Amino acid sequence: AQSVSQHNHHVILSEAASLELGCNYSYGGTVNLFWYVQYPGQHLQLLLKYFSGDPLVKGIKGFEAEFIKSKFSFNLRKPSVQWSDTAEYFCAVTGGSWGKFQFGAGTQVVVTP
């Protein structure tokens, strides 16, 4: 069965600090990988996605993620965070063709001024 594990439930960091959120998945086949973000009071939005090709994926707002197949990982990074990056971040996985999404538990990120 598919599963997604996010390593940190809460992260607090200062503005300009670097951010890395871990995501590992368990799935026996081709996967599509996603990071979604939910800003306070807003709906889930797609940050970035990986289907195939270059394992380093760039998304919106300066975020990027790296797919490491051998480690079953898809970690999210941002070199320098801003206060506006305070949000909850969800990693998600689905099968190669259109399928059900499996979400991680989410990581609450708080960026302090």
Add this chain to the structure above:
Amino acid sequence: SAVISQKPSRDICQRGTSLTIQCQVDSQVTMMFWYRQQPGQSLTLIATANQGSEATYESGFVIDKFPISRPNLTFSTLTVSNMSPEDSSIYLCSVGGFGGVNTGELFFGEGSRLTVL
């Protein structure tokens, strides 16, 4: 992407009653799903809403408790029946395949926050 509207955005209900949540998309979509996000937890897929036929439910969710309709390519409803406090949650409509084109990603409504007393 398009606009995904859910109604109600929030509600407080009494135990034993039922509530129907509506999801309206402003363009045709191939796929519509209903998710639940319980307090402090991740999103869990309830079911896939199939146009013109019965929804496909995930393990742990049944039609009697969560009847779903999808009469066309832009609209779906989820009913939470015979509610108990354990049903207090955010219910999310998600869609994919705008205009019949599958980009592989899901788009989400703003959710309906349900509190059962």
